[in-house]
Amino acid sequence: QVQLVESGGGLVQAGGSLRLSCTVSGRTVSNTPMGWFRQAPGKEREFVARFPWSSGTTYYTDSVKGRFTVSRDNAKNTVYLQMNNLKPEDTAVYYCALRTRSSFLSTRASDYDSWGQGTQVTVSS
Numbered sequence: 001q002v003q004l005v006e007s008g009g010g011l012v013q014a015g016g017s018l019r020l021s022c023t024v025s026g027r028t029v030s031n032t033p034m035g036w037f038r039q040a041p042g043k044e045r046e047f048v049a050r051f052p053w054s055s056g057t058t059y060y061t062d063s064v065k066g067r068f069t070v071s072r073d074n075a076k077n078t079v080y081l082q083m084n085n086l087k088p089e090d091t092a093v094y095y096c097a098l099r100t101r102s103s104f105l106s107t108r109a110s111d112y113d114s115w116g117q118g119t120q121v122t123v124s125s
């Protein structure tokens with residue numbers, strides 16, 4: 001069984017930076033699709049980025065392009081979401097997710113079957 005644990009959230013002023021971590025335990029394969037999503041209060045879960053587990057191109061939603069970057073440390077089974085120039089509208093609970101039943105990348109939250117517990121990111125203006 002795969003488990004995901006996020007960390008690194010917090011409170012930051014607009015323009016600041018945070019780095020989120022997602023550590024994966026359990027069985028994964030190199031091309032397992034992964035995603036970062038976020039959910040603000042009263043809103044649906046929103047796609048942020050998707051990428052293959054071990055290597056490959058990352059696709060970002062338009063609102064974070066140029067500000068957010070995904071990286072990996074495969075030796076630590078950890079992926080990161082570096083978030084720079086944060087804006088109040090980035091405030092949300094951030095989740096990492098795996099799609100273990102398919103090798104196709106997706107931007108839809110419903111396609112992912114393993115989720116972490118989430119980490120809160122709050123950006124003050």
